[in-house]
Amino acid sequence: MKINLIKKLFTSISLLTLLLSISATPVFAACNPPCAANERCKSFPLPDGTTKESCVKNVPNAAAGFNLGDFFKLGKTNQNVIDVYDTPASLLNIVVRNIFVIAGLLLFGTIIFAGFKIISGGSKGYEEAKNIITIAVTGFLIMFAAYWIVQIVEVVTGVPILL
Amino acid sequence: MSDIFGKIEAPVGVAQYNTASGGDIGIILFASRMLQLVTVGAGVYVLINIVLAGISLISGSGKSDSYSKAINQIIQSVIGIGVIVASYTIAALIGLLLFGDPLYILNPKICGPNGGPGC
Numbered sequence: 001m002k003i004n005l006i007k008k009l010f011t012s013i014s015l016l017t018l019l020l021s022i023s024a025t026p027v028f029a030a031c032n033p034p035c036a037a038n039e040r041c042k043s044f045p046l047p048d049g050t051t052k053e054s055c056v057k058n059v060p061n062a063a064a065g066f067n068l069g070d071f072f073k074l075g076k077t078n079q080n081v082i083d084v085y086d087t088p089a090s091l092l093n094i095v096v097r098n099i100f101v102i103a104g105l106l107l108f109g110t111i112i113f114a115g116f117k118i119i120s121g122g123s124k125g126y127e128e129a130k131n132i133i134t135i136a137v138t139g140f141l142i143m144f145a146a147y148w149i150v151q152i153v154e155v156v157t158g159v160p161i162l163l
Numbered sequence: 164m165s166d167i168f169g170k171i172e173a174p175v176g177v178a179q180y181n182t183a184s185g186g187d188i189g190i191i192l193f194a195s196r197m198l199q200l201v202t203v204g205a206g207v208y209v210l211i212n213i214v215l216a217g218i219s220l221i222s223g224s225g226k227s228d229s230y231s232k233a234i235n236q237i238i239q240s241v242i243g244i245g246v247i248v249a250s251y252t253i254a255a256l257i258g259l260l261l262f263g264d265p266l267y268i269l270n271p272k273i274c275g276p277n278g279g280p281g282c
Binding site for chain 2: 086088100144149154156
């Protein structure tokens with residue numbers, strides 16, 4: 001059992017080494033005229049067997065590493081994703097900004113619904129409507145105060161929360 | 164850490180309260196605005212109550228029970244608004260007596276290990 005495992009390990013390691021050694025080392029073609037700084041020379045195979053060298057823009061420099069955000073475009077605009085959404089927080093900021101609009105509309109609708117309940121439900125409907133409005137307004141106040149609550153937690157505990 | 168995740172901005176109203184209170188946590192300013200609103204609402208309610216009591220005084224045509232009822236209503240309204248107005252003074256008094264600082268309750272400070280707003 002153990003011997004089998006060692007055999008497998010040995011085989012895989014030697015196979016990996018072999019594959020690495022035979023894989024083509026990247027040879028960059030030489031273009032004429034030479035490419036600009038932000039361009040890279042690349043050779044393209046032609047149908048008749050020969051190759052053609054030409055400069056390509058925006059090819060990542062593998063040695064220097066590259067930023068994925070530079071290569072994703074926003075929609076059909078020419079704007080890079082990295083320029084608009086540089087951190088997860090910038091996406092969350094948009095959510096926070098818009099969730100208050102949605103919550104305000106929901107609060108408005110809930111209050112109208114409660115008023116309708118008072119009109120249609122008599123004294124029982126009045127009780128229900130009171131509960132509904134209390135819960136809705138409390139919820140909205142908690143939403144509004146959420147940022148402050150986290151800020152207070154930050155101050156009280158001393159933990160740097162990302163606000 | 165914040166380089167990776169970034170900074171979450173305060174929602175619009177929250178940010179306005181924060182800047183209005185001098186860059187601190189604006190919840191205390193918000194609470195005092197709510198108190199002002201409640202005080203104004205109570206004042207309007209007292210006004211309406213006194214007007215209603217006056218109407219019942221006029222229309223009661225001298226019956227003793229409706230007269231005393233209306234007088235009671237007025238007295239209670241005035242006592243209520245008096246308590247509301249005096250509540251600041253009472254809070255300041257309690258703060259002075261128990262904590263040695265009249266603003267201890269009225270102007271609360273939030274303190275943590277690294278200080279805090281007004282700390």
